[in-house]
Each structure stands twice: as C-alpha cells, then as structure tokens.
Amino acid sequence: MTTNPSIAIIGGGPGGLMLARLLQRGGRAVAVFERDAHAGERPQGGSLDLHAETGQRAMRLAGLEAEFMAEARPEDQGDRLYDSAGRLVFDHDGAGHDRPEIDRTALRTILLAALAPGTVRWGRRVEAIRPSGAGWELIVEGTAQRFDVVVGADGAWSRVRPLLSDAVPAYEGATLFELGFDVARHPRVDALTGHGKMFAAGDNRLLIAQRNGAGHIRGYAGLRVPEATVQAWQAMPLEEVRTKVLAEFAGWAPELQALIAEGDALAVRPMVALPIGHRWEPCQGATLLGDAAHVMSPFSGEGVNLALADAADLAEALLSGEGWEAVARYEVAMADRAAVAAEGAAQGLRLSISPDALDAVLEHYRERVLA
Ligand SMILES: Cc1cc2nc3c(=O)[nH]c(=O)nc-3n(C[C@H](O)[C@H](O)[C@H](O)COP(=O)(O)OP(=O)(O)OC[C@H]3O[C@@H](n4cnc5c(N)ncnc54)[C@H](O)[C@@H]3O)c2cc1C
Structure with a gap:
C-alpha cells in the first residue's frame, strides 16, 4: 500500500460515514459513494442505542x-x-443504564456535518468493482473510477463483499412488519410504550414499540413466515399486508392489536443474516465493515454499534502506516467480535419469536436488565 492511497468507501450509512470522518481527521482524502440521491431521500428508520465500548x-x-x-x-x-x-409482566425505567438512544436520522446528520464538503457523492450507486493493477476500478453510472483501496460499507446486500467471499445473507424464518406512530395521534400506543421500548411476546408472535425522538414511536409486528410468503408480501400494497398480519394476532388484547391496526405501515423487513463467524482471506486493497461484513437480525441490538466500532478499528489500521497487514489484523478482530454478537442475535430471535417467548424474554430481562 502506498503511504497515501486513494480510498473509496461504498455506502454512506453510519459505518461508512464514521470511517470517512476518522480518516479525514487523520489527514486522508476519501470519497464516499452513496446510492441515495440526498440525505433525506428515505426515512432512516428508528432509534438506536449506542453502547459505551463500541458506538460511544x-x-x-x-x-x-x-x-x-x-x-x-x-x-x-x-x-x-x-x-x-x-x-404488564415486567417494567423497568432504564435507570442506571449507559446506552442512550439516538434517532438514526440525527446520527447521520451529525456524521455528515463533520465531513469535508463534497465528501459524499450522492446518487452514486456502485454497479460493479473490477481489479485494476494494484487497485480497483469502480463502475458508477457506466463510468470507471480507480482507487487503491475500496471499503464495502454498503450494507446487507454489499456489492464489495463478492470480491472477498461467496457468503450471502440467508432468511432466518421471521419477518418484522414496521409501523410509525405520531404520539399525539396515538395515545394508546404512547401509554403502552413507556420510557423506551416494549415487547409483547407469546405463541410465535412478537410486538415491539420503541420510543423515538420528536414525538414518534416505531412499532414492529414480528412473526414466523415462510420465505415465499414474505416475498409475496414485499410485492403487495402495505395495507394488504397489514390486514394479513393483524389476522395473525387474532385473540390478542385490543390495545396490543392497535399497534398493528393503527399507525403508518412502513415496511416488510425479512430478518436475514450472514453465517455466524463470516470471514475471508485478506485481499490487498479491499475490505468490509458493518452489515456488509456481518449482517445479523437486530435482536442483539449491536448492528450499528459494530458498524461504528469497525469503522474506528479500520481507520486506525489504515492510518497506522503498517500496510495491509494492519487491515488483515482488523479483519480478524472484527470477525471475532461480530461472531459473539451474531450468536446473541440468532439466539435472541429464536427465543423472542417462539412458543415460549414470554418466559424467555422475561428471564432475559431478569438476568440482563436488572443485573
Ligand atoms: C428493523 C431494524 C431495526 C434495527 N434496530 C437496531 C438497533 O436497535 N440497534 C442497532 O445497533 N442496530 C439495529 N439495526 C441494525 C442497524 O440498522 C445496522 O446494523 C446498521 O445500520 C449497519 O450500518 P452500516 O453502515 O454497516 O450499513 P447500512 O446502514 O445498511 O448503510 C449502507 C449504506 O450503503 C448504501 N448502499 C448500498 N449499496 C450501495 C451501492 N451499490 N452503491 C452505493 N451505496 C450503496 C445504502 O444506501 C446505505 O446508505 C436494525 C436493523 C433493522 C433492519
């Protein structure tokens, strides 16, 4: 690796933007290619809690x-x-915890404001990546651009990952139907949610409501659905999916059903994960971070924390002046750390949407939340 390689980051999510910020702080020039046309093109999703040793x-x-x-x-x-x-079988106000929540949009805004103007190339979807001498050629809108180093921070369906690994995310058998609530218009949902998040669990079904900033709440209805059904749902109007999901919760308390019946239907989110412990042989000039390297279901609450921690560690490796060996060491440590979280996410999903979910989640809270 030359002492000042040209660096392209594919993906302007939390991981890619954090890496860009840290590299710029270290005096490196960097370009971020992001397929969204601008920062506000699509809602960034709900609230995230940042953990002390990783995200914070x-x-x-x-x-x-x-x-x-x-x-x-x-x-x-x-x-x-x-x-x-x-x-209500468990209620804890979160006192003593050090995992403050932040809205995803607010996090992205902070990271974007910290970058040199023009760092993010909006509306630039990377279509392909090809080896080019000792570096790589990105194909964007049919035009080739050459870089010494390419970092895949492009999420679950990464275009960079196939350079390094054959692994593809697999469906985990469960899907979340996502809803958005304005607190002022949905007092029942507001009252259910409390200060943070609520779960209602039982019989292979799960409801989640999570307080966001600015008077909003995100809701999720989780259930086990065959992959073919999810694919059909993804092709259907969301209101039709809502009716189908609501039918699955027949017999649940009316105030819980309100979490599906009310609010804005936002998305069908099949839970996918890369194999636990996913890793690859080092490849000069190409690496991954965040979901591109280790997408997992959100049931460990670690996804964004890992993406930010990966960015911090990769920046340190790229700035160390120790060549690609430092990046290879980053890849091992990153894969080891992600494997622990991925194990937790798989187990969390298995238990939270299961016939015995109520007991399993209650035990988890007693062990972990009150510890
Ligand atoms: C429903 C749900 C709830 C979640 N809740 C939590 C939570 O509570 N806590 C938590 O820690 N994590 C949570 N996560 C996980 C978290 O969202 C991810 O782990 C995190 O966003 C990963 O960050 P990233 O930067 O690696 O990738 P992403 O956030 O996926 O960003 C990737 C970026 O790359 C861009 N991109 C993709 N392909 C291309 C291309 N070809 N060219 C250019 N740009 C491209 C995308 O537009 C996107 O901006 C949740 C996930 C889901 C689905």
Whole structure:
C-alpha cells in the first residue's frame, strides 16, 4: 500500500460515514459513494442505542461526543414486557443504564456535518468493482473510477463483499412488519410504550414499540413466515399486508392489536443474516465493515454499534502506516467480535419469536436488565 492511497468507501450509512470522518481527521482524502440521491431521500428508520465500548467510543474518537450527547435521549432506556392479554409482566425505567438512544436520522446528520464538503457523492450507486493493477476500478453510472483501496460499507446486500467471499445473507424464518406512530395521534400506543421500548411476546408472535425522538414511536409486528410468503408480501400494497398480519394476532388484547391496526405501515423487513463467524482471506486493497461484513437480525441490538466500532478499528489500521497487514489484523478482530454478537442475535430471535417467548424474554430481562 502506498503511504497515501486513494480510498473509496461504498455506502454512506453510519459505518461508512464514521470511517470517512476518522480518516479525514487523520489527514486522508476519501470519497464516499452513496446510492441515495440526498440525505433525506428515505426515512432512516428508528432509534438506536449506542453502547459505551463500541458506538460511544467511536463517537469520542471522532470528536463528536458533545454532538451525540446533545441529540441522545438517555431518558428512553426503559423496558416493558406484556403478555398477549395485555398484562404488564415486567417494567423497568432504564435507570442506571449507559446506552442512550439516538434517532438514526440525527446520527447521520451529525456524521455528515463533520465531513469535508463534497465528501459524499450522492446518487452514486456502485454497479460493479473490477481489479485494476494494484487497485480497483469502480463502475458508477457506466463510468470507471480507480482507487487503491475500496471499503464495502454498503450494507446487507454489499456489492464489495463478492470480491472477498461467496457468503450471502440467508432468511432466518421471521419477518418484522414496521409501523410509525405520531404520539399525539396515538395515545394508546404512547401509554403502552413507556420510557423506551416494549415487547409483547407469546405463541410465535412478537410486538415491539420503541420510543423515538420528536414525538414518534416505531412499532414492529414480528412473526414466523415462510420465505415465499414474505416475498409475496414485499410485492403487495402495505395495507394488504397489514390486514394479513393483524389476522395473525387474532385473540390478542385490543390495545396490543392497535399497534398493528393503527399507525403508518412502513415496511416488510425479512430478518436475514450472514453465517455466524463470516470471514475471508485478506485481499490487498479491499475490505468490509458493518452489515456488509456481518449482517445479523437486530435482536442483539449491536448492528450499528459494530458498524461504528469497525469503522474506528479500520481507520486506525489504515492510518497506522503498517500496510495491509494492519487491515488483515482488523479483519480478524472484527470477525471475532461480530461472531459473539451474531450468536446473541440468532439466539435472541429464536427465543423472542417462539412458543415460549414470554418466559424467555422475561428471564432475559431478569438476568440482563436488572443485573
Ligand atoms: C428493523 C431494524 C431495526 C434495527 N434496530 C437496531 C438497533 O436497535 N440497534 C442497532 O445497533 N442496530 C439495529 N439495526 C441494525 C442497524 O440498522 C445496522 O446494523 C446498521 O445500520 C449497519 O450500518 P452500516 O453502515 O454497516 O450499513 P447500512 O446502514 O445498511 O448503510 C449502507 C449504506 O450503503 C448504501 N448502499 C448500498 N449499496 C450501495 C451501492 N451499490 N452503491 C452505493 N451505496 C450503496 C445504502 O444506501 C446505505 O446508505 C436494525 C436493523 C433493522 C433492519
């Protein structure tokens, strides 16, 4: 690797933007290619909690701790659990936890504001990547651009990953139907949610409501569905999917059903994951971070934290001046760390949408939340 390689980051999600920020702080020029036309093109999704040793640490290294704390919501770390009859069986206000929530849009805004103007090339979908001498050629809108280093920060369906590995994410048998609520218009959902997030679990079904900033709540109805059914749902109007999902929750308390019947239907999200422990042989000039390297279901709550921690570690490797060996060491440590979280996510999903989910989630809360 030359002492000042040209670096392209594919994907302007939290991981890619954090890497760009840290490399620029280290004096490197970097370009981020992002397929979205602009920062507001699509809603960025719900709230994320940043953990001390991963997400928060990366924000500190990026010099963005104050900006994070200004937007974070430490008051929203509570947990509630209901049974399908609507009885509250666990309620903790989150006191003493150090995992402040931040809205995904607010996090992206902070990271974008910290980058040199023009760093993100909006509306640039990378179509293909080809070897070119000691580097790589990106094909964007039919035009080739050459870089020494290419980092795939392009999420679950990464275009960069096939350069390094044959692995593809597999459907995990469960799907979340996502809904958005305005607190002012949905007092029942507001009252159910409490200060943080609530689960209602039982009989292979799961409801989640998560408090976001600015008077919003995100809701998810989770259930086990064959892959062919999910594909059909993804091709259907969301209102038709809502009717089908609601029918699956027949017999649940009316105030819980309101979480599906009310609110704006936003998306059908099949849960996919790469094989636990996914890794690859080092390949000069190409590497991955975040979901591109280790997408997993959100049931470990680690996805964005891993993406930010990967960015911090990869930046350190690229700035170390120790050549690609430093990146190879990053890849091993990253894969080891992700494997632990992926095991937790797979187990979390298995237990949370299961016949015995209520007992399993309650036990988890007693062991982990009250610990
Ligand atoms: C329903 C749901 C809830 C979640 N909840 C949590 C949670 O509570 N806590 C948590 O830690 N994690 C959560 N996650 C996981 C978290 O969202 C991801 O782990 C995190 O966003 C990964 O960041 P990333 O930067 O690696 O990838 P992404 O956020 O996926 O960003 C990838 C970027 O690459 C761009 N891109 C893709 N392909 C191309 C291309 N060919 N060319 C150019 N650009 C491209 C995309 O537009 C996108 O901006 C959740 C995920 C889901 C689905």
